[in-house]
Amino acid sequence: MAKLKKYLVCEAHEILHSTHCLPLSELRVVQLCLAKIYLRGEIQKDTWYPVDKKLYSQIFNISEEAAYMALVETVLNLKNRSIVLKSKLLDPTQPENSKTVIGWVDECRYNNDTLQLELKWTSAMASIINQLGTEYSYNKYYLEDVCKLKSIHSMRLYRILNTSAWRCGMKLTLEELRRLLGIEEESTYLEFKKLNQHVIAPAVVAINELTNLTVEVIPVKLGRRISSLQFKVTPKRVVDPTEE
Numbered sequence: 001m002a003k004l005k006k007y008l009v010c011e012a013h014e015i016l017h018s019t020h021c022l023p024l025s026e027l028r029v030v031q032l033c034l035a036k037i038y039l040r041g042e043i044q045k046d047t048w049y050p051v052d053k054k055l056y057s058q059i060f061n062i063s064e065e066a067a068y069m070a071l072v073e074t075v076l077n078l079k080n081r082s083i084v085l086k087s088k089l090l091d092p093t094q095p096e097n098s099k100t101v102i103g104w105v106d107e108c109r110y111n112n113d114t115l116q117l118e119l120k121w122t123s124a125m126a127s128i129i130n131q132l133g134t135e136y137s138y139n140k141y142y143l144e145d146v147c148k149l150k151s152i153h154s155m156r157l158y159r160i161l162n163t164s165a166w167r168c169g170m171k172l173t174l175e176e177l178r179r180l181l182g183i184e185e186e187s188t189y190l191e192f193k194k195l196n197q198h199v200i201a202p203a204v205v206a207i208n209e210l211t212n213l214t215v216e217v218i219p220v221k222l223g224r225r226i227s228s229l230q231f232k233v234t235p236k237r238v239v240d241p242t243e244e
Contacts, residue, residue, distance in 0.1 A: 007035035007143035012128050012136040016159055024152040025074045035143045045126045048118040059147045068115040079105040139163050148210040154203040156181050161233050173228045192226045212236045
């Protein structure tokens with residue numbers, strides 16, 4: 001696989017915590033596009049941007065034709081996705097409890113003869129991306145450090161834990177963790193034993209083996225019941241875009 005270190009993904013925290021509904025294939029396309037945006041600088045509204053099938057083929061070791069077909073299907077699905085955000089994030093004059101639903105992709109177009117795929121970000125998404133570091137705090141990581149993760153739960157957990165706040169060992173209740181990992185059905189992994197066996201433990205193993213983070217999980221009990229988890233996160237190396 002080609003060296004991907006220079007591809008830095010930057011995500012607004014609000015976006016990060018609102019993408020738990022995306023499947024892994026769509027999340028990977030978002031990461032791919034965000035990494036290319038970082039290199040390109042500010043994006044323009046109502047502008048077509050190519051989706052890099054060559055980079056995708058390098059990351060996942062498939063042909064460019066196979067990469068193109070996978071990307072077309074994924075982007076078409078992504079076009080129908082939406083995110084619910086606090087309205088004040090987009091318009092400070094809005095009431096505190098007001099919510100706004102925004103989309104990811106406004107339009108997409110593709111050509112099966114030339115294998116070209118392009119998309120337009122929605123105006124709301126473009127505004128958020130362009131204001132990272134000013135209006136919006138953000139999370140950052142290298143595409144190289146997450147491309148080997150094979151499950152959506154390990155990818156989601158990595159993105160949640162890859163912030164400086166978690167280096168101090170902050171906690172998540174089991175309810176919060178289920179929500180952030182996209183486990184929305186109350187009957188799914190309701191018992192900690194099953195949640196840990198099928199979701200948390202495999203995700204932590206994958207993160208420790210395949211990414212730039214080392215994660216330790218400490219169960220916290222309320223009485224005799226485990227009510228929350230404390231995550232201690234240690235980076236194997238620090239993300240520093242100036243080293244490119």
